[in-house]
Amino acid sequence: MSRPRTQAEYLARLVPPSVAGLNRRSLLAGAAGTGALLGTGLLAGCGGSDADSGADAKTVSVGSNQSDPKPKDVVAKVMDGFKTSSGITANVNTVDHNTFQENINNYLQGKPDDVFSWFAGYRMRFFASKGLAGDVSDVWGKLSGYSDAFKKASTGDDGKQYFVPASYYPWAVFYRKSVWQQRGYQVPTTLDQLNTLGAQMKKDGLVPIAFADKDGWPAMGTFDILNLRINGYQFHVDLMAGKEAWTSDKVKKVFDTWAGLLPIHQPDSLGRTWQEAAQSLQQKKSGMYLLGLFVGQQFNADEQDDLDFFTFPEIDPAIGAKALDAPIDGYMMARKPKSEAAAKKLLEYLGSKDAANITVKNDPSTLVANTGADTGGYTALQKKAAELVGSATEIAQFLDRDTRPDFASTVIIPALQQFIKNPKDISGLLTSIENQKKSIFTE
Known part of the structure; x- marks a missing residue:
């Protein structure tokens, strides 16, 4: 089952018209289990x-x-x-x-x-x-x-x-060492360096950053890391808890930054699963992919040693690049x-x-x-991932695990998909998110 591509389709599937009049509290506390609430x-x-x-x-x-x-x-x-x-x-x-x-x-x-x-x-x-x-x-x-x-x-x-x-598993930017060695690419440590690297990859015939959001949740990882890098861990946690406004300049900067990065992301992401995006990295068609360590599932056993990663680069020197998502x-x-x-x-x-x-x-x-556990059997990639998590100053659990389930599924997923489809109306999008947030978090 894949998530629908548009906000309207997503909401239609999640809450059928027959129960659209129920509020979220009723949806959670009502007669679930009868088969009526969430369709087939x-x-x-x-x-x-x-x-x-x-x-x-x-x-x-x-x-x-x-x-x-x-x-x-x-x-x-x-x-x-x-x-x-x-x-x-x-x-x-x-x-x-x-x-x-x-x-x-x-x-x-x-x-x-x-x-x-x-x-x-x-x-x-x-x-x-x-x-x-x-x-x-x-x-x-x-x-x-x-x-x-x-x-x-x-x-x-x-x-x-x-x-x-x-x-x-930690989220990081994964790449194939052989591709980078062949092209002479260097790990970027700043946002400017990431953009420059992306431009070079385009010239070399590669998709700079593999990207997929057909299933709805992968784009949350992009939002998370940008918010952590731009506004810091505590703001991120408070935003997820409904304590900060989505219409704030801080959140707007996250989306403005993301909009600037979209040109180096794989296009048509709403029609692609994460597995398909990972396969483009595996097939050496993409240069990078921001995802969890589970990206390795799409690589053959003899290719595991060719997979490497770096943590998403720093955006604000005052905040650094030590926070990350590492869901449990x-x-x-x-x-x-x-x-x-x-x-x-x-x-x-x-x-x-x-x-x-x-x-x-x-x-x-x-x-x-x-x-x-005996971790002597860890691959080099697993050992590096464990070290990354161990060195993190703050660890988030991932957007849809750090906020209310109803807010993540009925508001954030369709909103991020709408942003990816049309990144120009950021203010209107954030106003919509904030209004829905107020309704949900006061129930």
């Missing part, structure tokens, strides 16, 4: 049977958004490891990543799986505060190998833990799992170094959260 293609939890609800349950259901081939295979291997260690079978219900995110409210209020994949940050806390996730503080009492930062990222507003981290992926438990004991056993395993070791062995496109 709804998530459907596998669930365990009532007979499995005891401590001796032999099955546990897992809702997974890891639908791409490589991460899906890694999840399967981890679940096999759980069965070997516990004797409990984890039945995985895999759903397309975008479908999973768009329908998560309905899913959690219906009959969700016992355990489901999700993200750290505001989005985790949001569902925990709505009573749509189970308390896993006792699981955390059995975990080891996590820094205080990871525990904080797993903690709800009430001080309890609702999330078990599994992996994380992991798992949560349903508020009323069919098999709570089995669900918690699974979460304890998913947070273990044994599970992390399986991931390290099978996936070169991510970093594991458990510091007790």
Whole structure:
């Protein structure tokens, strides 16, 4: 499933006309689970049977958004490891990543799986505060190998833990070393140098920056890094929390800067998936790509050593270039799992170094959260990525994880797509975002 290209199409798909009159609070708290609210293609939890609800349950259901081939295979291997260690079978219900995110409210209020994949940050806390996730503080009492930062990222507003981290990945600008060596390109450290490099790549017949936003979320990474570089981490966090105005000169400067960079971005991005953009980098048709470490999924095993990255360059010397997006992926438990004991056993395993070791062995496109894991098998790229995150002064979770889910999906995604299509009416666009923000954050 791909996201629609225009704001009107996006809203039509997300909220069908039959329920368009409902406000966002009603949409979240209403009779979700009946199949009416979010149209077709709804998530459907596998669930365990009532007979499995005891401590001796032999099955546990897992809702997974890891639908791409490589991460899906890694999840399967981890679940096999759980069965070997516990004797409990984890039945995985895999759903397309975008479908999973768009329908998560309905899913959690219906009959969700016992355990489901999700993200750290505001989005985790949001569902925990709505009573749509189970308390896993006792699981955390059995975990080891996590820094205080990871525990904080797993903690709800009430001080309890609702999330078990599994992996994380930094966003950076990726490139192929062989292409750069052949052309004599140098890593840019300022915005001017980036623009100059982009102009040279155009002359050399390359697309300077691969770009895709058919799925709606990739452009959020571009907004995030520009906002972090121009206005700093705290402003970014406050803007995501609804505490700053989108009509401010600070936000306008982000979009003005972005508009100036669009000419060196791959055109027609609203009709392209991130995988297709990554393939243009893999095929040496593009010179750079701002994306998460998972870009490596689109490269063959013998090409991994040719992939490298640099952090997005500095824009304001007073702010520097040390902040970055490094989202944390992991798992949560349903508020009323069919098999709570089995669900918690699974979460304890998913947070273990044994599970992390399986991931390290099978996936070169991510970093594991458990510091007790054997990372000797990391590729050079993974080691560099871990060092980048370790040297960051501030780490954001990514736009749609650092703000309200309804604001990200119904306002920001279509707004960014509209900007990409027509970057000339920035003031009008920001006024629209601000007006919708006020409505959403006061509900």
